[in-house]
Amino acid sequence: MTTGHDCACAHRAVPPALENVTVVANERLAEGVGLLVLDAPRAASSVAPGQFVHLRVARGADFLLRRPFSVHRAHGERIEILYQVLGTGTRALADKAPGDRMDLLGPLGTGWSIPEGIAHALLVAGGLGAAPLGMLAEELAGRGVAVTVAAGAPCEERLIGRELFERVARRFVPATDDGSCGARGLVTGVCEPLLAEGSFDMVYTCGPEVMQRIVAVQSASADVPCQVSLERLMACGIGACLSCVVRTTRGVRRACVDGPVFPAEEVLWDPAESPDTH
């Protein structure tokens, strides 16, 4: 058994830092879903696809800790963050207005691995799981990798990131619960036939853990390597508190520095996230 600190942790091009950032825009995309644009020159120039930033969204009794958010896009001196209003932190984020200042810690974590020589990647997004896949899609397309995106949402209005994916991906394959856009049903339903086409050499996925787990199984069956991006409650974001652990074949690892992206085959999935219990 290995526990705790692994010496092979996070290969970081640029170390994380504290940065005082400014809200440029805060746009409502759908019911309870927002896009926050931050002027954050240091983070924007150093973040890699799949990394996250740790934000102090507000001060006061309900906001002791930072909140981690994937970086959806980075361009120029700005980063974009997709968020869903779920608790006190994201409610406070929804109230942010242009000009508001925030304290950012980042970029943090180990993002997506893009091996040399991959030709066609399948990105599978479930709901807000589109967040860390935006930058990845742009990066892959920029490197000449063909990108197919499968995205699932309750309805067309909630297909988050659609514009970006349609712009950079060779194919965009939506699935909605109500059939208002693309196939009716779950994204895992469109993922399987796509994998059966046999043209992919890497799968990247983010979304509800049970969905990622199914995508991991489907990828393994199709003999395509798969990377997952796992969400955990965390306090420090820099590897000290050991709140955000993920059980893996390589021991107990930290989502904040060893992840949030992990090779799917290393993850020992939480029994509570079994497809059988959902």
Next chain:
Amino acid sequence: MSSVDLRVEIAGLELANPVMTASGTFASGREFADFVDLSRLGAIVTKGVSLVPWEGNPSPRMAETASGMLNSIGLQNPGVEAFRERDLAWLAGSVPGLPVIVNVSGHDLAGYVGVIEALEDEPGVSGYELNISCPNVDAGGMAFGTDCAAAAEVTAACRAVTARPLIVKLSPNVTDIVSVARSVEAAGADAVSLINTLLGMAIDTSSFRPKLARVVGGLSGPAIKPVAVRMVWQVASAVEIPVIGMGGIMTADDAIEFMLAGATAVAVGTANFVDPTSTVRIVDGLAEFCHAHGVGCVSDLVGAVDVS
């Protein structure tokens, strides 16, 4: 501000300033090296180290509460051998001269003694802090710290195998912390540190489930500071050995409260999770406070609360 003397002494160990790290909130320092000049700390207190690797508790291990957080990490650590090879070696190479206090954890008496014996020949260890107050493990931990006789027994057993400074970290989850402090003092402790986390619980009202997988966990952060200051004051008034105060210190002003209550040194914990530069910010703030208030030596603040 060079006129302010920030030095303090704990059990023969001279610290450049009173600011230490609280065990479990700073790993072994490496994770903070991007943010903090570690050589500016008074001392580093490491994450709890046990004789063999501990895997820790199931997730979720953390829940935020009003002005605080609950944790049930369960002393996950790679064991004393890996600690020696990775953490101590890194500290010796990267921050030579920084006092290193190793937090020692065990499920039983032999576990505590074994960790100390394994480290006695390590020149990079300045002292030990016995963790007899972790609420998140089934055996050992807090079980030793909530009973005067058991606390004295583990202290005496460790005292017998080391001449190095021996600090005993006390649990607030007791009726009378003063009697536990007196017991470990009599058993040979060189100092006491307090408080560890307060046992707490939080429930998700949408699922009716506890927010921590282990149901209960330790509360830390600003929410517990008044309890901690009160306990430091009570203990410092009752024992001869130095007290290291901690519990919700976020600012230099918080640290000063603890020193006025009787703490010779302080430890910064949960604040490290919010602002990784908290420790050095507090060191600077202490110097500024002393300068502004005409205090020549920070140690003049120790126990200076006026309760008349």
